[in-house]
Amino acid sequence: MRVGISGTHGTGKTTLVEALCAHLPGHVAADEPYYLLEEEGYEFQFPPSPEDYRALLTRSVRSLCSPPAPSGTIFDRTPLDYLAYLAATGADPAEEGDAALLRPAFASLDLLVVTVITPETERVMPAAELPGLRSRMNDALLELAYDDPLNAWEDTPVLELSGPLDGRLGTVLAALEQTRHG
Numbered sequence: 001m002r003v004g005i006s007g008t009h010g011t012g013k014t015t016l017v018e019a020l021c022a023h024l025p026g027h028v029a030a031d032e033p034y035y036l037l038e039e040e041g042y043e044f045q046f047p048p049s050p051e052d053y054r055a056l057l058t059r060s061v062r063s064l065c066s067p068p069a070p071s072g073t074i075f076d077r078t079p080l081d082y083l084a085y086l087a088a089t090g091a092d093p094a095e096e097g098d099a100a101l102l103r104p105a106f107a108s109l110d111l112l113v114v115t116v117i118t119p120e121t122e123r124v125m126p127a128a129e130l131p132g133l134r135s136r137m138n139d140a141l142l143e144l145a146y147d148d149p150l151n152a153w154e155d156t157p158v159l160e161l162s163g164p165l166d167g168r169l170g171t172v173l174a175a176l177e178q179t180r181h182g
Contacts, residue, residue: 001027001176002071002108004064004078006145007115008137010128012165016115017076019169024176027072033059034077047130050089054096057082064105078112079105080153081137084144088136094149102152110179112153113172114145114160124165 003020005013017029033056038044044052060079079102083093106112115121117138128134148154159175161168 001110001179002073002075003111003113003172003176004075004080004106004109005113005115006078006080006084006141008081008084008117008128008134008141009130010125010134011115011117011121011138012125012168013115014076016113016161016168016172017074020074020172023169023173024072024074027074028070030063030073030075032076033063033082036063047133048085050086050091053082053085053089053091057086057096061101061105064108065101075109078109080112080114080141080144084137084141085133087140087144088133093140093144097150097152099150099152102150106153106156109156111172111175112145112156112158113175114141114158115168116142116160116162118162120165 001024005017007013021027021029037055037059042055057079060077060082064075064078079097083097086096087093117135145158145160157179159172161171163171
């Protein structure tokens with residue numbers, strides 16, 4: 001199974017990716033586009049600029065599509081994250097994304113998981129940098145996940161994780177089992 005985990009910073013994405021890889025034999029975590037770009041010599045601004053988010057969007061699409069990652073891959077972030085960050089900084093995601101490139105990227109996923117800010121993440125997780133951006137991105141992500149203004153992920157099942165942190169792994173595993181048999 002190929003699973004993409006999306007969510008604003010500080011919502012437990014990486015922890016969930018690691019837990020899924022530990023519970024799904026043969027699955028590996030794909031490196032986050034931010035780290036891939038850093039390794040390639042890209043220099044990010046702080047806070048990230050719209051150009052940085054565009055570079056991340058492009059790299060995320062490339063990670064999902066070419067060369068194709070193995071079937072047992074869990075992606076820590078998807079193009080949806082960077083469209084949401086662009087929206088959170090005032091850009092129009094419908095103008096930022098190329099649907100012709102995004103469709104095959106999302107079609108390669110069996111499940112798109114969205115981690116959201118909850119009272120528990122606020123209480124349990126370390127304080128996140130740029131809290132205003134984090135909140136705006138969270139809202140933009142949820143709107144994009146369900147509205148899909150580019151018609152790019154409409155055929156990809158979306159699972160929103162808004163429940164308890166200790167139930168996330170089981171919820172995703174159950175959704176994957178349903179996807180396998182559905």
